[in-house]
Amino acid sequence: MQIAPRSGGPVPDVASLLARLAADGGRPRLTWYGDDGERVELSGAVLANWASKTVNLLVEEFDAAPGTRVVVDLPVHWRTAVWAxxxxxxxxxxxxxxxxxxxxDVVVTSSPDRWADAGADLVVVSLPALARRYDGDLPPGAIDAASAVMTxxxxxxxxxxVDPDxxxxxxAAGAVGHKDLVPEPGDGARVLVDGRGAVADVLRDLLGVWAGGGSVVLTSATTAAALDADSGRLERLRGSERIG
Structure with missing residues (x-):
């Protein structure tokens, strides 16, 4: 008897990918290692839940739709993946x-001062895992993502x-359309993704791993550099997280 892979075959778009993640139960799909020892683990269902809440915010607050231009001014981070x-x-x-x-039309950022005069709707993201509100002064009219998403x-x-075209x-290098956004699926492995990569490259790496039924251990840039400098720590991480 042939057993179907967990990925379920090719994934044509993000809607299909989120549906698969939501049905994935408690299996880890994204494990984040941030600065200062922060570790956050999201199952497929929890990751899809975060994305669903954020979809509702974007649609209800900003009428997000095909044609809406959303600047994501965030570093490599698990929250960046959710907003994308x-x-x-x-x-x-x-x-x-x-x-x-x-x-x-909308700017999603952890550095609101850079965008206070941009003339766009502003969403301010707090990166620490336990943040319940933005720890600073919000520009007038800006939405505090830490408190708003949960509502x-x-x-x-x-x-x-979605318009696939x-x-x-x-x-800066160009554009990828919705119909080509999700790369060829990976092999279902648990993969370590270096947070020093370009944000766009990391996001597409995540999509490819998830499309193949795999899971990701994602590091911040600082943590990636520290692991590079300490081979023992890197091997311990690979062992504890069962990275292939």
Whole structure:
């Protein structure tokens, strides 16, 4: 008898990927190692739940839809993955700060001072895992993501239909459309992803691993550098996290 792989075959889009993650129960899909020893583990279901709440915020607060331009000004981080997944689920275009996108509609950032005069709707993200509110002064009209996301429903409500021909991810190097966003699935392994990579590259690496039914151990840039400098610590991490 042939047993179907956990990935279920190719994944055509982020909507399909989130549906698979939501059905994945308690198996770890994203384990984050941040600075100062921070460790956060998200199962497929929990990751999809975070994305669903964020989708609802984007749609209800900003009418996010195909054509909406969302700048994600965040470092490599598990929260960055959630915001990107949510924006893509609405059909919006995610742009990194260096992209030549023109006037953004929404900016998602951990550094609000850089965008206070941008003329866009502003969402301020607190990166520490236990943050319940932004620890600083919010620009007028800005949304505090730490408190706002949790007020939205666990299941995605109405959401626009994604246009596969629109841009999904825009960087200084070019653009990738929604129909080409999810790479070829990986082999279902548990993978260590170096947080020193470019944000766009890391996000697509995550999509490919998840599409193949695998799971990710993602490090911050600082943690990745520390692991590089300490081979014993790296081997202990690989062993404890069962990284292939």
């Amino acid at each position: 997944l949510a924006a893509w689920r609405t059909g919006a275009t995610v742009a990194l700060p260096e992209a030549d996108l023109g006037q953004p 939205y429903g666990d299941a995605i409500g109405w959401v626009p239909e 629109r841009d999904a991810l825009v960087t």
